[in-house]
Every structure is written in C-alpha cells, then in structure tokens.
Amino acid sequence: MRHHNKNRKFGREKVQRSALINSLVLNLIVRGKIKTTLPKAKEIRPIVEKLVTIAKKGDLASRRVVIARLTNRSKEVKKLFDIIAPQYADKKGGYTRILKLGVRKSDATEMAQIEFV
Numbered sequence: 001m002r003h004h005n006k007n008r009k010f011g012r013e014k015v016q017r018s019a020l021i022n023s024l025v026l027n028l029i030v031r032g033k034i035k036t037t038l039p040k041a042k043e044i045r046p047i048v049e050k051l052v053t054i055a056k057k058g059d060l061a062s063r064r065v066v067i068a069r070l071t072n073r074s075k076e077v078k079k080l081f082d083i084i085a086p087q088y089a090d091k092k093g094g095y096t097r098i099l100k101l102g103v104r105k106s107d108a109t110e111m112a113q114i115e116f117v
Contacts, residue, residue: 008043021047022071028096029076029084033115041098041114048114052095055085084116 010017024044027034051069054062058081067077088095094117101111 008039010040025051026070026073026076028114028116029070029080033113035101035111035113037104038098038100038110038112041112045096045098045114049093049095051080052085052088053093055080056089058085087116 010020012020020040021044024034024036024040025047028044028048051066054066063077063081066080067074070076070080097115097117099113099115101113103109104111
C-alpha cells in the first residue's frame with residue numbers, strides 16, 4: 001500500500017524524475033504555458049506556486065532560495081522575480097491554471113495545458 005506517498009513516480013528513477021520536473025518548471029517559467037500530460041501538470045503546479053510565493057518577497061534571501069531550487073538558472077530566476085512575481089503581488093495564491101485538453105491519440109493519455117493566470 002502507498003500510504004503517505006504523494007509524489008508520482010512516472011516510471012523513472014529519482015534523478016530522472018527530479019530532472020523531468022525541474023525542466024517542466026523551467027519551461028513553464030520561460031514560456032508562460034506548456035502542454036503536457038495531466039499527472040505531470042498536477043505534479044508541477046504546487047512547485048511553481050511555491051516558487052512564485054517565495055519570489056513575491058523579492059529580497060536577497062528569497063532570491064537565493066529560488067536559485068538553489070532552479071539549479072542556478074539565472075535567466076529564469078530573473079524573469080520570475082522581475083516579470084512574473086510582481087503580477088501577483090496582491091494575490092494570495094492560485095497563480096496557475098490547468099486546462100484539460102482531452103486524450104492523446106497515440107496512447108490515450110490525458111493531456112493538459114498548465115499556464116499562469
């Protein structure tokens with residue numbers, strides 16, 4: 001039984017899974033919206049929302065925390081702090097939206113689009 005095991009495995013090992021999630025988060029920050037499978041979108045949503053909440057503080061300590069979580073990607077961190085976080089300065093949460101797109105034709109996987117509100 002999988003009691004208290006919340007994270008999805010995606011059929012990958014831990015390093016591969018963390019690299020996948022990290023790349024999805026970085027792509028969402030760069031592009032503003034991405035099309036992926038529904039479980040992957042549901043998995044990255046809390047990560048992105050926590051990063052935006054940290055970035056809303058705007059101080060040096062929060063910048064260093066975000067840099068550490070995004071594996072030292074300075075361009076994406078700069079966009080998160082300068083463009084994305086100020087848009088949600090007065091909002092308490094719910095920075096992303098997941099739209100279901102139906103099933104993929106090849107393997108009938110549910111697809112979704114995750115985007116910033």
